Amino acid sequence: MSAPAHPDTSIKANRKLLRALAGEAVWPPPIWLMRQAGRYLPEYREVRATAGGFLNLCYNPALATEVTLQPIRRYGFDAAILFSDILVVPDALGQQVRFLEGEGPCLDPITDDAGLGQLNLAATGEKFGRVYETVARLRQDLPAEVALIGFCGAPWTVATYMVAGRGSSDQAAARMFAYRDREAFTRLIDIVVETSIEYLDGQVKAGADALQIFDSWAGNLPDGEFQAWVVAPTVRIVSELKRRHPDVPIIGFPRGAGLNAEDYVLATKVDGLGCDTAMPLGQMRALAEFAGVTVQGNLDPLLLVSGGQALEDRIAETLEALRDVPAIFNLGHGIVPQTPPEHVARLVELVRGGT
Numbered sequence: 001m002s003a004p005a006h007p008d009t010s011i012k013a014n015r016k017l018l019r020a021l022a023g024e025a026v027w028p029p030p031i032w033l034m035r036q037a038g039r040y041l042p043e044y045r046e047v048r049a050t051a052g053g054f055l056n057l058c059y060n061p062a063l064a065t066e067v068t069l070q071p072i073r074r075y076g077f078d079a080a081i082l083f084s085d086i087l088v089v090p091d092a093l094g095q096q097v098r099f100l101e102g103e104g105p106c107l108d109p110i111t112d113d114a115g116l117g118q119l120n121l122a123a124t125g126e127k128f129g130r131v132y133e134t135v136a137r138l139r140q141d142l143p144a145e146v147a148l149i150g151f152c153g154a155p156w157t158v159a160t161y162m163v164a165g166r167g168s169s170d171q172a173a174a175r176m177f178a179y180r181d182r183e184a185f186t187r188l189i190d191i192v193v194e195t196s197i198e199y200l201d202g203q204v205k206a207g208a209d210a211l212q213i214f215d216s217w218a219g220n221l222p223d224g225e226f227q228a229w230v231v232a233p234t235v236r237i238v239s240e241l242k243r244r245h246p247d248v249p250i251i252g253f254p255r256g257a258g259l260n261a262e263d264y265v266l267a268t269k270v271d272g273l274g275c276d277t278a279m280p281l282g283q284m285r286a287l288a289e290f291a292g293v294t295v296q297g298n299l300d301p302l303l304l305v306s307g308g309q310a311l312e313d314r315i316a317e318t319l320e321a322l323r324d325v326p327a328i329f330n331l332g333h334g335i336v337p338q339t340p341p342e343h344v345a346r347l348v349e350l351v352r353g354g355t
């Protein structure tokens with residue numbers, strides 16, 4: 001007698017985001033939004049005002065858990081993303097990060113070997129430990145069907161902040177460093193690669209069931225530099241995480257990669273590709289069909305601010321383009337503070353309607 005067929009009753013099988021990342025064309029597609037916890041929500045601003053600084057919020061497990069859950073309660077997204085920041089990595093390494101009101105992040109720039117000497121992987125435990133505690137609390141508090149995404153910045157993007165010292169689009173400083181002193185810049189990237197591997201490993205052990213690597217400044221690099229600083233370090237992170245945790249899917253977000261996006265997918269073997277606003281929908285579909293990657297994106301965050309018929313039309317057009325391929329509905333970049341919360345509610349309603 002043959003064994004009865006077992007329906008897949010594992011808890012994870014109910015998480016639509018994980019099914020999509022495993023290659024299933026889930027319909028309607030799962031939805032979450034980059035920066036879904038943030039200043040556009042009044043309940044976030046309230047908690048943020050009591051936290052005493054943005055990084056204090058990131059390092060406070062009770063408050064970070066609360067703000068991660070806020071958009072889940074309000075909209076019922078298919079995934080929660082850990083509330084933290086990509087600059088926790090340099091901060092934990094000892095390059096102190098400050099967030100100045102209205103100005104964004106500020107770091108003492110690392111421009112040479114001496115600056116590199118101050119970074120200390122052994123010192124990251126205390127700060128990373130607080131993030132892991134947030135992850136563990138979240139997995140306890142989240143509804144079973146909601147996936148929990150852990151994340152880090154990609155080495156190139158994190159390095160651009162470490163070298164420029166600020167959060168503008170100034171990746172020129174890192175590019176110059178890389179051209180002038182390739183050896184020292186390689187050491188910087190190596191440090192961030194090693195640290196990111198341990199950091200993501202810790203998040204998975206604490207309960208994250210998918211990971212995203214944010215490479216916000218991957219655009220504008222000449223192809224050799226894209227290969228050296230975006231692709232190669234990401235390959236190292238993805239392959240080591242896959243060795244340690246073969247079942248945890250990884251989404252790469254090489255913003256602005258343009259014509260390099262396909263190479264990025266094939267070389268890094270990410271399960272999901274975060275697509276920016278400039279990626280044509282036809283190209284997203286082609287990547288899902290022919291490169292075997294789950295595509296995620298790519299609604300313009302400013303369209304979510306303006307709303308109205310243009311928003312509704314674009315949502316319909318996006319759904320049409322993603323029908324029958326493995327996809328995750330998201331924005332092409334983070335939600336902006338001016339976004340009316342009711343526009344997000346409408347977006348979720350339309351996507352869940354699947355038309």
Ligand SMILES: Cc1c2[nH]c(c1CCC(=O)O)Cc1[nH]c(c(CCC(=O)O)c1C)Cc1[nH]c(c(CCC(=O)O)c1C)Cc1[nH]c(c(C)c1CCC(=O)O)C2
Pocket residue numbers: 033034035036037038039048054081082083084085086087103104105151167214216334
């Ligand atoms: C480049 C980058 C950073 N941080 C991040 C990136 C990559 C994605 C991207 O390109 O947007 C990633 C990030 N930052 C934040 C998250 C939390 C999870 C989420 O809801 O997506 C994530 C995943 C919270 C945050 N990180 C930050 C805020 C706003 C800070 C506040 O509340 O005052 C939030 C909610 C601050 C931050 N952090 C960073 C900048 C440039 C800024 C200032 C810009 C701004 O003020 O919006 C660095």
